[in-house]
Amino acid sequence: MKPALTEQILTILAEIPPGRVTTYGRIAAMTEGATPRMVARALRELPSGHELPWFRVITASRRLADHGGADEQRRRLIDEGVAFDARGRVAKERLWP
């Protein structure tokens, strides 16, 4: 039987390479039926202490989603070498896959 959507989402999340990013919609499309909102929910529900790269998930317009951890997210991406342009967008070459 197919794994729960949440499990599929987290499995995909764990495969995003360092220095690369992907979008809510792309992750959703890789699962068997999840929607971008479900991906967002899955990230929000992540327990603290996990080691999944939640900060490598951005919006379809390649900006950071609006949430409380956006500042930390931007910092961690920059630490990995992901740059933001003057309008706060990530270069599309950084998209994974």
Add this chain to the structure above:
DNA sequence: TGTCTGACTAAAC
């Protein structure tokens, strides 16, 4: 069961 909400998106201006 009905209504509201949200770490989203695509389309229309």
Add this chain to the structure above:
DNA sequence: CGTTTAGCCAGAC
């Protein structure tokens, strides 16, 4: 490029 709008669908109440 920005703002708005409708669609989306699983949780919380």
